[in-house]
Amino acid sequence: MNVPITSARLTRLLNWLSAVRPWLLLAVLASLHALLWVGEDVSFGRVLLLVHVGLLLMWQPLVGAQSRVEARGLAALAVVVLALLVFYGPRVLSLWMLLLAGLIGGKVFYSTSRGPRVYYLGALAYLITALFTVALPRALPPGLSVPAGIDPLGLWLSPLALTVMLGVSGHERADRDRDVLDFVSGLFVLLLLAVLALGTLAAMLLSGVDYLRALLGTLGVLAAMLLLLSWAWNPRGGFGGLGVAFTRYVLSLALPYERWLESLAALSERDGRPEDFVARAANRLLALPLVAGGEWRTRGGDGPTHEGHFGERGTQRYEFEHPLLALALYTERPLSGGLVWHFNLLVQLLGQFYQARLRAEELRRLSYLSAIHDTGARLTHDVKNLLQSLNTLCYALQEADGPEDAARANALLSRQLPVITARLEATLDKLRRPTPADGEWMPAPEWLLAMSARFAGQGVAVEGATDPDQWLPGALYTAVAENLIANALQKRLTEPDIAIVLRLGGERLSVEDDGSPVPPELEARLLREPVASATGLGVGLYQSARLAEAAGYLLALDLNRVGCVRFALVPAAASARRSDAQH
Known part of the structure; x- marks a missing residue:
């Protein structure tokens, strides 16, 4: 029972600290001012x-308040804290105020909202005023000249800066980024105030002037130097200045990472298994600064899990996760938060x-299956x-009753059996040895005579x-003509009186009938995808269109109306010229 009570009390304490946090800085500065009032x-x-x-x-x-120390x-x-208590005095207090x-x-420099920025500016103004009017004059050696009234003046005037903090309303005083600190800006302020303090002391020792003159003189020199530095940082007249040089230096720090990214892109273009790609890319991480070695492990997917290691083990270990990959890096020194984010x-x-790479492998497997399916569908269509x-x-043969019919049937059989045998051998040759989509070329008159005998x-x-x-x-013209005529003959079973015409003019092949048109809902999909068929697999026209496309030809529904349904096979270039002429 004690654990929930303790947890509840801790939660209430954290909530109370969050509520009074805007007032805590005022209490810190008030206690600091009390230290100045105590004096000796x-x-x-x-x-x-x-x-x-x-x-x-x-x-x-x-x-953070929830962090474990x-x-x-x-x-x-x-x-x-013990060192502060033991060496407590004006000089330690001055150093503490600098920090x-x-x-x-x-x-101050990190806050973007008006309320927190004014709030922290008031606190900074108080510290600077109290430091240079009370704490620093007390820390000077006894032989240096300090104005007599500067100490009480600082004790009474420096709290006026705290009234600026009180003037900020409660909802504006709340800092949403209270746990974030700009270390570079804070270090800049610390060094600037340290230079001002040490410069004042040096001016008093070297020039023999009093504290106020030394402070104003050092402040003037420091202001001039800052003005000159700001001009050099971003000069006019087309010069880059120190800002460009600093930016170039900061960007150059990321060159090893950029080179690793370039090598990653280059490795992705090479052939090989996906796990080999990960192993090579992980090995190249050794070229990055601070990396001593690491371990990687692939996971997820349908394939087996692979793992490996590179380099040597270090004193520090950092683990990074991806849905398909886990990688651990070893370093000799701890990494900052920015570097950890960078490596992640x-x-x-x-x-x-x-x-x-896994998707590419899957697409390659699917392409193999697609090739097998296309070959099977093509051979199925031929069979x-x-x-x-x-x-x-x-x-x-069944309908041949008399001697004359039997003679005609035998003549038909003698003509067609060699053709069927040749086509069966050609189909088996396709299975054993794939041929180009257009197949062997033959004279047009010879092909036309073969079609006349065929049908x-x-x-x-x-x-x-x-x-x-x-x-x-x-081969292309034969396959397309047989498929189109087979569909027309199938159509004749429901429309017995239709006429079917195969026509060849130049390179243009057309097959037409005078039956009913193709339904509009089917016309948009015909030749572009397999369609439902009551008498076959529904892939005949689709396969013919793909064969024609692979050979540089175009199979299209040229005319579709009552009394004339025409399919045409033409070279793709001729079809394009015809389309341009129509437009």
Whole structure:
């Protein structure tokens, strides 16, 4: 029962700290001002210093309230507090105020909202005023000249800066980024104030002037230097300045990472298994600074899990996760938060490339299956045409009653059996040795005569006037003509009186009938995808269109109306010229 109570009390304490946090900084500065008022009373000052440090620990933005502090951190904190108590005095207090000014200065430059920025500017103004009017003059050696009224003036005037903090309303005073600190800006403020303090002391020792003149003189020199530095950072007249040089330097720090990304892109273009790609990319991580070695493991997907290691083990281990990849890096020194984020981004990119390689492998397998399917569908289509021819011959033999009919059937059989045998051998040759889509070329008159013999006795008119020297891709034209005529003959079963015409004019092949048109809902899909068929697989026209496309030809529904349904096969270039002429 004690654990829930303790957890509830801790939660209430954290909520209370979050609610009063805007007031904690005021309490920190008020306790600091009380230390300045105490002056030379060291015993009472040490008691107030403990209160001041406690308030500072509740406000500080370096460690979150929910974070767990390790024993080493607590020991270091205890050593710092003990050193402050033992060496407490004006000089230690001045150094402490310099550090506080740097801490609050980092919040001033980071805050983007008006309320928190004014709030922290008031705190920084108080620290600077109290430091240079009260704390620093007390820390100077006894022989240096300090104006007599500067100490009480600073004690009474410096709290006026705190009224600026009180003027900020409660909802504007809340800092949404209270746990974020700009260390570079804070270090800049700390060094700037340190240069001002040390410059003032140096001016007093070298020139023999009093404190106020030395402070104003050093402040003027420092302002001039800052003005000159700001001009050099971004000069006019087309010069790049220090800003461009600094940006170039910062960007050059990322060159090893950019080179690794370039190598990652280059590795992705190579052939090989996806796990080999991950292993090579992980090995190249050794070229990055601070990386001593690492381990990687692929996961997910349908395939087996692969793992490997590279380099050597280090004292520090950092693990990075991707849905398909886990990678651990070893370093000799701890990495900052920015570097950890940077390495995590690199691992995410590596995981994306690995996922792309897995998809490429899957597409390659699917392409193999597609090739097998296309070959099977093409051969099935050829076998179906052969079976239809054999069925026609069998029907003719069955219907032959008298001697004359038997003689005609035998003549038909003697003509068609060699053709069927040749086509069956051609189909088996396709299975054993794939041929180009257009197949072997043959003279156009010879192909036209073969078609006349092929469809003799089936009620198909074969027409054409061709040049004797003209050659055609025989396999392509034969496959397309057989498929179109087979569909027309199938249509004749429901529409017995339709006429079927195969016509060849030059390179243009057309098959037409005078039956009913293709339905509109089917016309948009015909030749573009397999369609439902009551008498076959529904892929005949689709396969014919793909064969024609692979050979540089175009099979299209040329005309679709009542009394004329025409399919045409033409070279793709001629079809394009015709389309351009129509437009």
